Each structure stands twice: as C-alpha cells, then as structure tokens.
Amino acid sequence: MNYAHLKVSSKDFIAIVTINRPDKLNALNIEVIDQLSKCLTQLNHDESVRCIILTGEGQKAFVAGADISEFAGFSVKNGRELSASGHKKLFSMIEEMNTPVIAAINGFALGGGLELAMSCHIRIASENARMGLPEVSLGVIPGYGGTQRLTKLVGKGRAFEMITTAQMIDANTALNHGLVNHMVPLDELLQKAHNIASKIVKNSPTAIGYAIQAVNAGDEGGLEGYEHEIHLFGEAFGSEDFKEGTTAFLEKRKPEFKGK
Numbered sequence: 001m002n003y004a005h006l007k008v009s010s011k012d013f014i015a016i017v018t019i020n021r022p023d024k025l026n027a028l029n030i031e032v033i034d035q036l037s038k039c040l041t042q043l044n045h046d047e048s049v050r051c052i053i054l055t056g057e058g059q060k061a062f063v064a065g066a067d068i069s070e071f072a073g074f075s076v077k078n079g080r081e082l083s084a085s086g087h088k089k090l091f092s093m094i095e096e097m098n099t100p101v102i103a104a105i106n107g108f109a110l111g112g113g114l115e116l117a118m119s120c121h122i123r124i125a126s127e128n129a130r131m132g133l134p135e136v137s138l139g140v141i142p143g144y145g146g147t148q149r150l151t152k153l154v155g156k157g158r159a160f161e162m163i164t165t166a167q168m169i170d171a172n173t174a175l176n177h178g179l180v181n182h183m184v185p186l187d188e189l190l191q192k193a194h195n196i197a198s199k200i201v202k203n204s205p206t207a208i209g210y211a212i213q214a215v216n217a218g219d220e221g222g223l224e225g226y227e228h229e230i231h232l233f234g235e236a237f238g239s240e241d242f243k244e245g246t247t248a249f250l251e252k253r254k255p256e257f258k259g260k
C-alpha cells in the first residue's frame with residue numbers, strides 16, 4: 001500500500017498507520033481523508049491485520065484539525081457536503097470497522113484531529129498531548145462527529161465547556177475526563193499501544209467484530225444528532241463570523257467576531 005501522506009507497516013497481526021504531513025501538523029486535507037479512508041478500508045478487510053494503531057508523524061501533533069486553508073472559502077452547501085462526506089468516508093466508517101483501531105495521540109489533537117481520535121475504539125495519549133475542539137473560535141462548529149462523540153465520552157457539561165470555550169485540555173485532564181484510556185511518556189506511546197494491540201490480536205476477530213457492532217448499536221438512537229451536526233456545520237459557513245474566523249487564522253491574527 002503506497003499513500004503520499006501515510007506511512008503503513010504491519011507485523012504479527014498489528015498494523016501501524018502514521019499520518020505523515022508534519023509541516024502542517026498532520027492537518028486533514030481532502031487528500032489525507034481519502035487516503036485514510038482507502039487505507040483503513042483495505043486493512044479492515046485484510047485477514048492478516050487484527051488491530052490497527054493510528055498515530056501522527058513527529059513529536060508535536062497527532063492531527064491539528066481539518067485543513068483550514070482548504071475550506072475557508074466554502075459556501076453553506078460546500079460546508080454541509082464536507083461534513084456529510086467526512087462522516088461517511090472516514091469518521092463513522094472507523095467507528096463501524098470490525099478491526100479495532102487504537103489512536104496513539106502523540107501531540108495536538110484538535111478539531112478534526114480529536115474527532116478522528118474519538119472515532120477510534122481506544123485512545124492513548126502521550127504526556128505532551130493537548131486536545132480540544134476549537135471550531136467556534138473559527139466561526140464554525142465541530143463537523144466530523146465531535147458534538148456527539150465528545151458528549152458521549154466525557155458527558156454533556158464537560159463537552160459544553162470544551163466546545164464553547166474552544167480551549168485545549170492537557171493529557172492528564174483528558175485522562176481524568178475519560179477522554180483517553182491511558183497516558184504515557186511520548187517515547188513509550190507506541191509500545192503502550194502495541195501492548196494493548198497484542199492482547200487484542202489473541203482474541204477472536206469475529207467475536208471482536210460482533211462486539212464492536214453491539215456496542216455501537218447502543219448509539220443508534222443518536223443518528224439524528226449527527227444529521228443535526230451536518231446541517232448546522234453547513235449553516236455556519238453562511239455566517240460573516242466564519243469568514244472572519246478562517247481569514248484571521250490564515251492571516252495569523254485574532255478574529256473580531258460580530259455575531260452575524
């Protein structure tokens with residue numbers, strides 16, 4: 001498997017997929033999303049792979065979000081399509097995979113980066129990791145499942161605080177909130193992920209696939225929440241605040257929001 005923005009290796013039933021765009025802090029552009037979708041789909045059907053570890057290249061970022069430069073000029077329709085296709089192609093797809101995916105969060109996991117980690121079945125963070133959903137600071141909302149998955153993982157009150165303040169939390173806070181299962185020093189992160197993966201691969205892949213489906217079935221009542229998120233994510237693209245927020249990021253200045 002050859003992908004321009006991914007490094008993929010596999011051994012002893014465990015595959016490691018590394019998002020490799022470190023100059024942009026591994027931000028998710030359309031190409032990265034497409035490549036991840038294809039790569040993970042292929043690994044999900046590969047009988048020689050029973051667990052996947054997903055991480056980011058470098059020591060600074062897992063993924064610093066969706067690529068802001070790519071969607072800054074989008075309309076309401078483009079915004080809605082971006083969100084809907086991301087849900088289908090990658091974020092919900094990962095959650096529904098029969099092969100468990102462990103997110104090894106090696107630094108910033110922001111916006112789409114945290115949403116990607118939350119789509120995975122298990123999360124481990126390095127001590128330097130920082131997590132957040134900063135979308136409202138750009139005049140938009142989380143659009144890849146963040147409003148739904150964060151709420152389920154940490155509860156409504158903490159999700160509201162993280163989403164409305166747009167602030168990051170450190171790995172220790174994420175551990176206390178139950179957003180990640182473990183926190184380890186950065187140089188032990190892949191080993192920790194590997195230790196968990198090596199326990200998973202000893203078990204029945206068929207039973208694990210069924211167990212994932214059963215756990216997810218408990219969320220099915222929440223499908224309407226995802227539809228709402230897609231609709232409102234699109235609506236945000238019609239606001240002046242969105243234009244100001246994304247332009248300010250790209251011009252490296254603070255935004256001045258008018259609430260319009």
Ligand code: COA
Nearest residue numbers: 023024025027064065066067068069108110111112134135
């Ligand atoms: N989209 C596009 N480019 C991004 C990006 C994103 N989400 N996050 C980082 N980058 C780019 C920066 O523009 C910069 O590119 P440049 O060197 O060509 O100017 C490069 O990655 C390095 O980032 P920089 O901001 O210089 O690093 P930093 O250490 O000063 O700050 C962050 C790190 C994570 C705090 C900062 O990059 C950031 O706030 N990123 C955006 C996070 C975000 O809002 N994500 C949600 C998007 S919906």
